[in-house]
Amino acid sequence: xxxxxxxxxxxxxxxxxxxxxxxxxxxxxxxxxxxxxxxxxxxxxxxxxxxxxxxxxxxxxxxxxxxxxxxxxxxxxxxxxxxxxxxxxxxxxxxxxxxxxxxxxxxxxxxxxxxxxxxxxxxxxxxxxxxxxxxxxxxxxxxxxxxxxxxxxxxxxxxxxxxxxxxxxxxxxxx
Ligand code: SME
Numbered sequence: 001x002x003x004x005x006x007x008x009x010x011x012x013x014x015x016x017x018x019x020x021x022x023x024x025x026x027x028x029x030x031x032x033x034x035x036x037x038x039x040x041x042x043x044x045x046x047x048x049x050x051x052x053x054x055x056x057x058x059x060x061x062x063x064x065x066x067x068x069x070x071x072x073x074x075x076x077x078x079x080x081x082x083x084x085x086x087x088x089x090x091x092x093x094x095x096x097x098x099x100x101x102x103x104x105x106x107x108x109x110x111x112x113x114x115x116x117x118x119x120x121x122x123x124x125x126x127x128x129x130x131x132x133x134x135x136x137x138x139x140x141x142x143x144x145x146x147x148x149x150x151x152x153x154x155x156x157x158x159x160x161x162x163x164x165x166x167x168x169x170x171x172x173x174x175x
Contacts, residue, residue, distance in 0.1 A: 021160030043075035050077035
């Protein structure tokens with residue numbers, strides 16, 4: 001799929017990459033307009049990110065199950081994955097516990113990293129925290145992206161993905 005990220009020098013060109021994220025954020029906003037269902041929005045964002053961002057082998061969401069206080073696999077693209085992750089465990093559980101993004105340049109050096117796809121070498125996880133509705137202020141899930149490339153993600157990815165998550169959060173009703 002052709003998009004603003006399909007530029008060979010993109011990873012090394014900060015301005016071009018930042019601009020590509022701005023365009024992607026606009027696409028996410030358009031994709032979610034008029035729909036507030038959580039499963040539908042998570043599924044569409046996972047699909048759009050997987051089709052748009054280069055060098056990924058897995059993109060998806062884990063949702064917080066309030067009854068068991070653990071992360072449960074949600075909509076995703078990529079190989080079948082580990083279903084339940086305890087808060088505080090692995091990369092996803094660490095981002096959930098800290099309520100902040102975690103960028104892992106080499107997953108093999110991250111204590112407790114869970115291998116869902118042996119192709120993964122780097123990873124980034126962004127927490128989803130509701131800002132309105134019955135769960136305002138609560139963690140509702142995490143966005144997880146995996147790449148076969150070492151050091152695939154940088155601060156531009158982190159900032160760009162956090163903005164996309166903010167659009168997703170404000171477009172969706174979290175029950
Ligand atoms: N690697 C993640 C687990 C989820 S899979 O990558 C899809 C982690 O360590 O939290």
